[in-house]
Amino acid sequence: MGIFKENTSQNGVGSLTILALVERKGFFDTPIEFLKGVGPSKADVLKKELNIYTYGDLLRHYPFRYIDRTRFYRIGEITPDLQYIQLKGIIVDKQLIGEQRRKRLVATLQDERGSHLELVWFQGIKFIEKHIHIGKEYIAFGKPNFFNNKANLPHPDLELVSEAKKEFQTALQPVYSSTEKLKLFFLDTKGIMRLVYNLLEQGANFIDEDLPEAPLEQYKLMSRRDALIQIHFPKDSKLLQRSQARLKFEELFFIQLRLLFNKQIKKRLHNGSLFSVVGDNFNGFYTNHLPFELTGAQKRVIKEIRRDTNSGMQMNRLVQGDVGSGKTVVALMSMLLAIDNGFQACMMAPTEILATQHFHSISMMLKDMPVKVELLTGSTKKKQREKLFEELANGELKLLVGTHALIEDKVQFQNLGLVIIDEQHRFGVEQRAKLWQKNSSPPHILVMTATPIPRTLAMTLYGDLDVSVIDELPAGRKPIQTLHKFENHRLRLHGFLKEEIAKGRQVYIVYPLIEESEKMDYLDLMNGYEHITKSFPQPQYQVSIVHGKMKAAEKDFEMNRFKNGETHIMVATTVIEVGVNVPNASVMVIENAEKFGLSQLHQLRGRVGRGAEQSFCILMSSHKLSSEAKVRLDTMERTNDGFEISEVDLKLRGPGDLEGTQQSGVLDLRLADLAKDQQILIEARRCVEQILEEDPMLNMEKNKTLRIYFEKKSKREITWDKIS
Ligand code: ADP
Ligand code: MG
Numbered sequence: 001m002g003i004f005k006e007n008t009s010q011n012g013v014g015s016l017t018i019l020a021l022v023e024r025k026g027f028f029d030t031p032i033e034f035l036k037g038v039g040p041s042k043a044d045v046l047k048k049e050l051n052i053y054t055y056g057d058l059l060r061h062y063p064f065r066y067i068d069r070t071r072f073y074r075i076g077e078i079t080p081d082l083q084y085i086q087l088k089g090i091i092v093d094k095q096l097i098g099e100q101r102r103k104r105l106v107a108t109l110q111d112e113r114g115s116h117l118e119l120v121w122f123q124g125i126k127f128i129e130k131h132i133h134i135g136k137e138y139i140a141f142g143k144p145n146f147f148n149n150k151a152n153l154p155h156p157d158l159e160l161v162s163e164a165k166k167e168f169q170t171a172l173q174p175v176y177s178s179t180e181k182l183k184l185f186f187l188d189t190k191g192i193m194r195l196v197y198n199l200l201e202q203g204a205n206f207i208d209e210d211l212p213e214a215p216l217e218q219y220k221l222m223s224r225r226d227a228l229i230q231i232h233f234p235k236d237s238k239l240l241q242r243s244q245a246r247l248k249f250e251e252l253f254f255i256q257l258r259l260l261f262n263k264q265i266k267k268r269l270h271n272g273s274l275f276s277v278v279g280d281n282f283n284g285f286y287t288n289h290l291p292f293e294l295t296g297a298q299k300r301v302i303k304e305i306r307r308d309t310n311s312g313m314q315m316n317r318l319v320q321g322d323v324g325s326g327k328t329v330v331a332l333m334s335m336l337l338a339i340d341n342g343f344q345a346c347m348m349a350p351t352e353i354l355a356t357q358h359f360h361s362i363s364m365m366l367k368d369m370p371v372k373v374e375l376l377t378g379s380t381k382k383k384q385r386e387k388l389f390e391e392l393a394n395g396e397l398k399l400l401v402g403t404h405a406l407i408e409d410k411v412q413f414q415n416l417g418l419v420i421i422d423e424q425h426r427f428g429v430e431q432r433a434k435l436w437q438k439n440s441s442p443p444h445i446l447v448m449t450a451t452p453i454p455r456t457l458a459m460t461l462y463g464d465l466d467v468s469v470i471d472e473l474p475a476g477r478k479p480i481q482t483l484h485k486f487e488n489h490r491l492r493l494h495g496f497l498k499e500e501i502a503k504g505r506q507v508y509i510v511y512p513l514i515e516e517s518e519k520m521d522y523l524d525l526m527n528g529y530e531h532i533t534k535s536f537p538q539p540q541y542q543v544s545i546v547h548g549k550m551k552a553a554e555k556d557f558e559m560n561r562f563k564n565g566e567t568h569i570m571v572a573t574t575v576i577e578v579g580v581n582v583p584n585a586s587v588m589v590i591e592n593a594e595k596f597g598l599s600q601l602h603q604l605r606g607r608v609g610r611g612a613e614q615s616f617c618i619l620m621s622s623h624k625l626s627s628e629a630k631v632r633l634d635t636m637e638r639t640n641d642g643f644e645i646s647e648v649d650l651k652l653r654g655p656g657d658l659e660g661t662q663q664s665g666v667l668d669l670r671l672a673d674l675a676k677d678q679q680i681l682i683e684a685r686r687c688v689e690q691i692l693e694e695d696p697m698l699n700m701e702k703n704k705t706l707r708i709y710f711e712k713k714s715k716r717e718i719t720w721d722k723i724s
Contacts, residue, residue, distance in 0.1 A: 026712075027206035028056030036198045042185050049179045055199055059207075059228050060670055061192070062247075063174030066234065067141060070171045075115035078144050078151040086141045087111060087153075088161065094132050096125065105129050109140055109153075118152040128158075137161040172234040196232050204229055210705050211250060215687045222246040245680065248672040252460075252684040257706060259463030260688050263316070264696055266464070270442050272314035273417040278306070279340030281371060282333060289368055290329070297472035298326055304468050305334050305446065309418070315444035318462045320452055321470030322642035323606025324477070327448045330470070331420045332362055334446060339371060339398045343417025343443075346400040348407070350423045352377045352552050353559060357581060358422065359401040376402035376411070379552045420446045450606075451599045452642035454650045456678045459685055479640050480609040482617040484593070484633045493618060494535050497587060501541065501568045505586040505613065510604055512595040513548060513573040521573070522549070528591060529571045542567040574600065583611035593619035593636075594629040598649040601636050628652055650675045 032052055033043040046052040052061060073085045093108040105121040105128060119140060121128050132138075142156030176192040187195075207225040215221060222230070222242050227250075230243035294302070301319055308315035321327045335345035347362075349355040359375040366373060374388055374397055391397035395414035400406065447465065458467060485493065497507050509532065511525040529545050536543060544558040544567040562570045563582050570585070574596075588608045593601065601619070608615040619633055635648045672680065691703060698707040 027203055027208075028054060028059070030055045032058060035195060036202065037195055042187065045181055045185050045187065049182050050177075055203065058196060058199055059232075061176060061196075062231055062670060063176055065175040066172035066240070067175060068171070069173050072139075074113055075109075075111045075117045075151070076113065078117070080144075080146045080151075082144055084141065084143050086139060087117065088137065088139050089117075090137050091132055091134050092116070094129065094134060096129065107132055109138065119156050119158070120152050120154045122155070132158065171236050172240060174232050174234075193232075200229055200232065208705070210709060211253065212691065212702055212706065214691070214702075215249070215253070215684075218687070219249065219683060221249060224250070244671060248677055248680050249684055251669060251672045252677070252681045253688060254709065255460060256463060256681075256685045256688040257691075257710070259460075260685075260692055261698070261710060263464040264692065266316065267313045270314040271312055272309065272444055273338075273341070273343055273441060274312055275306070275309035275337050275341040275343070275417070275444075277340055278337065281336040281340050281369065285333065285336055285365070285369060289365060291365070292474065294329070295326065295470070295472045295474055297321075297470040298330055301330055301468040301470055302333055304466075305330075306337065308466070309334075309337065309444050314442050315446065316465045317445070317468060318447045318449065318458070318465040319468045319470065320449050320458065322452055322473070323450055323603060324610055325470040325473055327422070327450070327470060328358065328361060329365070331422070331446065331448065332365060334420065335399055335418060336371070338418040338444075341417065343415050344392070344395065344398050344400070344413050345418040345420070346402065346406055346413075346416065347420040347422060348402060348404065350403070352379065352403055353555060354423065355401055355403045356556065361581065362399075362401060371399060372397060373399040373401060376400055376405050377552075378403060378405050380405070416443045418444045418446065420448065422448045423450055451603065452646045454643070454647050454674075454678075456674050456681050457646075457650060459681060460674060463685075476612055477609060478612075478614045480605055480615045480617050482605065482619065482637050482640075484619045484621065484637055486621065486623055490620075493589070493620070497569070497589070498536075500587050500616075504584070506562065506565065506567075506582065506584050507569045507587040507589065508585055508604075508607055509569060509571045509589045509591065511571070511573050511591050522547070524592065525571070525573060532569060532571055536569060541569065543569045543571060546570065546572040548573055574604070581610060582607070586611065586613050586615045588615075588617045589620060590617070591620050592622075593633060594621040594625050596632075598632050598635060598645055598652070601632065602642055602645050605636070605640075 031043075032038055032046055032054055033040065035055065035058070038046070046058075050057075050061060052058050067084060067086065069086065071086060072088050073082075075087065075089075078085065087109065089109040089111040091107050092110045095106050097104055097106055103122075103125060105125040107119045109117045109119055111117070117140075119142075137160070139159045139161055140153060140156040141158075142153045144151045145154050146152075174189075174193055174196070176189045176196075178188050178192060182188070182191075185191075204225055207228055209216070209224050211221065211224070216223070221227075222239075222245075224246070227243040227246040230239045231247060234240035234243065301321075305315065305317065308317055319327060319330065331347055335347065338345040347358060349358055355377055356375065359373065362373050374391075376385070376388060380388070388397065388400075389410060389412070392400065393412050393414055405411070447462070453461065500507060509528065511521060511528055513521045513525075525545075525547060529543070533543055542561075544562045546555050546558045550558075558567075558570075561567045562585075565584060585608050588605055590596065590601065590604055596604070605617040608617065617636070619636060621629070621633060625633070631648065631652060635645060639645060674681065691698075691706070694700075695703050698704075698710065
């Protein structure tokens with residue numbers, strides 16, 4: 001490997017201690033204090049500032065950038081668009097300029113062509129001044145700055161050529177993130193680089209391979225040892241890339257291993273309630289009360305659910321389906337299946353509006369059936385609540401819809417067999433877990449998301465769930481037409497809305513509600529409302545308003561007026577984002593559309609296009625658009641496909657910002673990027689699947705490293721993915 005020796009025993013006593021430790025704890029788990037150059041105080045600050053506790057942590061503190069040490073610029077080549085550059089030359093002059101607080105140190109570097117460049121310091125002047133020697137040759141590194149059309153180099157790294165040669169011979173020099181605190185302990189990027197160097201020099205040979213041979217061969221992956229060396233001290237950019245690819249693969253591989261291994265363990269451990277019969281409720285509903293023909297996709301998903309619940313194992317299934325794809329009826333039929341088999345079922349929604357709406361649409365569909373359904377939310381009255389609890393406990397009540405009020409301890413079921421969680425991303429993991437414990441044997445879990453998420457993200461976020469996709473909209477729907485318009489279009493917009501209302505349609509007008517500017521948004525909403533009521537005067541036009549500051553009862557009242565067709569226009573904030581179903585509404589106007597994220601825009605648009613009429617979504621924005629906002633609005637105009645939109649969203653925002661990803665923890669990725677590294681993820685997952693298919697309990701010798709990894713991991717932490 002060149003800079004790292006194959007044999008470390010020459011280090012004498014030091015490495016013996018290390019050896020003993022490595023054998024006891026494993027190299028990666030060796031406490032950072034044991035590293036040469038790290039005393040107690042440095043160890044302390046490394047822990048506090050960077051969460052570096054062990055050798056492994058330090059090795060996983062990857063450089064965020066590299067300095068190309070192979071390329072030297074000439075001073076004449078410097079242009080304003082250059083990023084970091086490296087120059088070589090002799091310091092021919094140094095001067096302290098200016099008074100007091102405006103004091104600066106200016107040194108002049110002369111390159112081999114005789115051109116001059118000013119190196120400038122504003123801080124640490126005295127110290128630096130002492131260490132710069134006129135007449136000596138230096139390597140300077142920094143980001144050039146232009147002042148009056150003349151380049152200078154502020155606060156460059158400066159190294160004597162004679163010294164630079166000795167240390168760290170690597171083509172691409174790593175740059176590490178550090179903090180002000182760390183710098184006080186000489187742990188700037190160079191300091192950290194030294195530590196990593198020491199560590200690799202002492203211990204590179206203790207870095208064992210942790211991937212099985214099959215993927216190493218199949219994907220021609222670098223060994224773990226070489227990858228860790230190359231990612232910190234790359235010989236060239238090709239090797240750097242290969243080391244990154246290897247470590248990304250490793251990162252994603254182990255996430256998938258954890259998810260898929262847990263998934264099958266869960267299946268083995270937990271017997272699910274057996275839904276063995278398809279009985280009167282299910283059949284009766286299907287034959288006599290279903291108001292439409294199911295789509296092929298709905299039928300397929302119901303079959304998948306039927307198969308899961310009839311397998312004797314616990315179902316953990318995610319149903320992904322675009323807005324309007326008809327998830328509710330799938331949920332209802334699954335619940336009827338549970339009831340047919342003597343179990344209770346419940347459905348949990350993230351907001352009161354949505355829970356209420358589910359309750360109403362399910363009640364409607366069941367109105368001629370002998371199945372009772374009740375609603376439980378935060379505003380359910382005490383008396384009603386107590387009655388409800390009683391009926392749940394004695395099994396009289398089979399079907400309950402509600403908000404997270406469902407997970408309170410007081411809610412006790414007699415025999416809960418199925419839990420449906422709608423709009424899953426709004427529920428935290430703990431909430432899922434609580435529901436899970438509502439029965440002596442865990443109920444089947446069906447999670448439904450209305451926000452399509454990219455396949456790769458689903459693999460990672462819900463990797464331990466089986467996934468069904470409703471990829472077909474009910475027949476006869478006309479695709480929604482989406483148009484992006486500016487303020488000068490408003491009069492014509494109002495004219496258009498009046499035409500639609502004259503045809504008997506209804507209209508949503510939605511304003512953003514973003515927390516940091518809540519007051520402003522509220523003002524926007526109220527101004528908007530005023531304008532609307534002026535342009536659409538009573539009694540000809542009736543306007544509803546719903547926003548977050550209203551009481552639940554008021555919201556309900558207004559929602560119902562709109563739903564019953566008593567009002568023509570619904571002015572609202574994003575409280576109506578999820579799940580509201582008014583098929584007669586045919587126009588969705590989104591104000592300040594540039595302020596919304598893509599998935600939100602798509603959700604909002606999904607409120608229309610639910611009837612047989614042509615529907616429209618009008619995105620109103622100002623002319624000032626960031627390039628991202630423009631991509632968002634263009635994407636909305638271009639496509640109605642939620643999955644395509646989610647891919648764009650992932651690329652724009654990165655996975656960390658997509659809804660629901662923060663609490664998951666799985667996305668704590670150091671190297672891999674779910675938007676950019678989809679191919680690696682797909683390969684890593686396939687590889688894990690193959691391994692588990694052949695060796696489900698990882699008993700085979702060739703999978704020993706995986707079992708060890710897994711045992712260690714599960715001892716150390718209770719992971720969220722055990723509890724969904
Ligand atoms: P989402 O998947 O967004 O939750 P919903 O379940 O609310 O969708 O369904 C949207 C609308 O489509 C509802 O009015 C529902 O009654 C209707 N619907 C569902 N399935 C079908 C179908 N197979 N044919 C016709 N209409 C359907
Ligand atoms: Mg829905």
